[in-house]
Amino acid sequence: MTNFIRLLKLCAPHYKAMLLGTFLATITVLANVGLLAISGWFLASMAAAGIAGVQMNYFTPAGTIRFLAIVRTASRYAERLVTHNATFLLLSEIRVNVFSTLSKLNNVDLAMSRSADLVNRLQNDVDALDKFYLNILLPMLVALLSVPIIMLFMSAYNANVALICFTGIVLIGVVLPALLSAKLNKNSHKETQLSAQLRSELSDTLTGLRELSIYQARSQQLNKCDELSEQYNQQLFIRHKALANTDGLSLLIVQLAMLVSIVTIVPMVYTNTMANVELAMLSLFVLASFESVLQLPNAFIELPNVLKAADRLFTLEDKAANSSVKNSETLTQNIDTKGSALILKNIHYQYGDQKALNDVSFELKAQQKVAIVGRSGSGKTTLVNLLTGLWPLQQGSITLSNNGDPVNLHSLSNDTRANVINILAQQHHIFDGTLSENLRYAHPNATKEQMIEALTLAQLEPWFNDLKAGLKTRLGTGGRNVSQGQSRRIAIAQALLQNPAILVLDEPTEGLDNQSKQSVMHAMMQVMNKTSVLTITHDPALLEQMDNIIWLEDGKVVAQGLHKNLLSNYADYVSLTTRF
Structure with missing residues (x-):
């Protein structure tokens, strides 16, 4: 009834x-x-x-x-x-x-x-x-x-x-x-x-x-x-x-x-x-x-x-x-996009009886670049899901420093969280619309000049200049009219337009040929200069650019430090990150 x-x-x-x-x-x-x-x-x-x-x-x-x-x-x-x-x-x-x-x-x-x-x-x-x-x-x-x-x-x-x-x-x-x-x-x-x-x-x-x-x-x-x-x-x-x-x-x-x-x-x-x-x-x-x-x-x-x-x-x-x-009931605050540090403390998470994360703690400082490495099943994806709010936090705390005042990440509203943290997934969806419509999903009020600047910084200027319709070019269902590398760089252009405090990258160069990979890496460098970056990657070229690397195995932090230091101290890390 x-x-x-x-x-x-x-x-x-x-x-x-x-x-x-x-x-x-x-x-x-x-x-x-x-x-x-x-x-x-x-x-x-x-x-x-x-x-x-x-x-x-x-x-x-x-x-x-x-x-x-x-x-x-x-x-x-x-x-x-x-x-x-x-x-x-x-x-x-x-x-x-x-x-x-x-x-x-x-x-x-x-x-x-x-x-x-x-x-x-x-x-x-x-x-x-x-x-x-x-x-x-x-x-x-x-x-x-x-x-x-x-x-x-x-x-x-x-x-x-x-x-x-x-x-x-x-x-x-x-x-x-x-x-x-x-x-x-x-x-x-x-x-x-x-x-x-x-x-x-x-x-x-x-x-x-x-x-x-x-x-x-x-x-x-x-x-x-x-x-x-x-x-x-x-x-x-x-x-x-x-x-x-x-x-x-x-x-x-x-x-x-x-x-x-x-x-x-x-x-x-x-x-x-x-x-x-x-x-x-x-x-x-x-x-x-x-x-x-x-x-x-x-x-x-x-x-x-x-x-x-x-x-x-x-x-x-x-x-x-x-x-x-x-x-x-959550907070709606203006987080300082230039000065927010991310602090993870004693994070535990499990699916049923299986532990995915076990007492994980580390810090992502403002304007810092941190990478997470680990074999499949080590807890990398779970950690990203917790950061983006995809999964609820079970135990531990994730806080943001906002001019020295800690703010619980899970106390923020969805809109505020989205402005603070943006995720660039490995499989990025391109909508069946024009290039400008896809860019404006990240910044609805973006001007033509801002969109072109973002495309330039994302290493898409040569491709964009060859488009007869310019920003009105339709990208097709699922982005079928663009290559995989171009799709990644369009996603990077969206991230540049949104300008979040923290950007999470999930295997950003995986599956790309060398030429596309170099273009994507150049584009990511533009993003990394403007925001804090947390990336999941095993790419040595990217790992060399990181300020800190978190090595996860079986949901635990095995070690952390610079790429070159981990290479010299851990043989397993060498086999994990070296590509033949």
């Missing part, structure tokens, strides 16, 4: 369009009921008049029938336009809400979520919610409005027939949906879960298709996808079977209600308590009245799936809200 109310709140901005659609849908149902009832009375009256050889005024009922037919057609057309437009407006509202939620999630929540699962929530769960108004809320509102009006008119003719009709309406509109909702509630959770798992597995399969082919594991992975698909299809079959059974039961109830109504009316006609022509009118009146609730069973079949999809999306929203609360 909570998720249902939260969905109603999402509808609030577009309530006028939704209420108008409800009004038009109600008019359509009432016009159809009236049309069928009056048509039955008119045909029976004409037949009776013909048999009796008397004349009757057929202009008025014929005009009424034509009027109701026009109203039904016009209101149905208008209702389709309005309700579908309201559905699209609601869908837009939900999509914006979900994107806004994702943008507010902290790094930990994003890192702990599978990207395929987030995509599934963005697409599948959001698409499931587009049924909320049109297939669920609208039938409920139409039933609430039209049933009392229909019962009022029917009881004016015969209370017994109205009671019979009302009983059938309650069975179709209340009892049957309630039973279906209770039955399908567990299945809907499993269906949503299997849908998410299937999409995640398919995404992983497509992403890792090369590796699957290399290791001849495609059939195994495809079998796994087939099993999930079969389980998902079984859940769909259960829902569709329930839908088919519901349609059959609804039709049976409608026919029984009409039959019982006829049985009730016939004795009244026989005793002349009711006119014979009213038998046809009331019979068709009963038949048409069920149109007001025939969509309710289907609505309650869809409702559990919609609520489960909503629950997954609202879970993200609650996480974002908690992150915002925590973020609002």
Whole structure:
């Protein structure tokens, strides 16, 4: 019920369009009921008049029938336009809400979520919610409005027939949906879960298709996808079977209600308590009245799936809200970008029972260049994740000196932290936009002159001068129009524009040819002259430029010092950093 109310709140901005659609849908149902009832009375009256050889005024009922037919057609057309437009407006509202939620999630929540699962929530769960108004809320509102009006008119003719009709309406509109909702509630959770798992597995399969082919594991992975698909299809079959059974039961109830109504009316006609022509009118009146609730069973079949999809999306929203609360409680300070020193003291971190960092302590002074070296699994990536806030700090402290006053790094707001520490990852994402748009992600208000200066310092001037469109050059999806070395230097240009107090570099020269490597190193030297630098690298050329080197093994600091001193004192360090 909570998720249902939260969905109603999402509808609030577009309530006028939704209420108008409800009004038009109600008019359509009432016009159809009236049309069928009056048509039955008119045909029976004409037949009776013909048999009796008397004349009757057929202009008025014929005009009424034509009027109701026009109203039904016009209101149905208008209702389709309005309700579908309201559905699209609601869908837009939900999509914006979900994107806004994702943008507010902290790094930990994003890192702990599978990207395929987030995509599934963005697409599948959001698409499931587009049924909320049109297939669920609208039938409920139409039933609430039209049933009392229909019962009022029917009881004016015969209370017994109205009671019979009302009983059938309650069975179709209340009892049957309630039973279906209770039955399908567990299945809907499993269906949503299997849908998410299937999409995640398919995404992983497509992403890792090369590796699957290399290791001849495609059939195994495809079998796994087939099993999930079969389980998902079984859940769909259960829902569709329930839908088919519901349609059959609804039709049976409608026919029984009409039959019982006829049985009730016939004795009244026989005793002349009711006119014979009213038998046809009331019979068709009963038949048409069920149109007001025939969509309710289907609505309650869809409702559990919609609520489960909503629950997954609202879970993200609650996480974002908690992150915002925590973020609002953190400090927003202006850290001195030229005089901030980073001090790590007694840092411990572990994944389950496995220790990643064990009592790590060192200092990165202002304008100092420090490198971290170590074999795979030594804790380098974990350390970077702690510095950038990607992982929460478990034990120890990371502080910044701000003109002599220590500031806990994890007490800073996300915006302040981003201004203080910037990370240049080995895999840097280039957005499908222009060169200027990519640069302005780092500095939204950067001028043309500032962007060109940053590109020049990043050793991109020759490449930039050859671009016909200049800063308006599109870089392509994932930066496909630039080389790997150019992509790294664009990232360096972004770092120059942002001018953080501390820059973290993750294997900045890894995977580059010698020419690209030299260009990237020259560009990094420009950055290093302006900020404090902490870099993960095993490149001897970079290590020689460092003021201090932290050597990690098994999460512990083995040694630290200058590159040349470590080379002369530790044979293992030589094998770790020497490239043949």
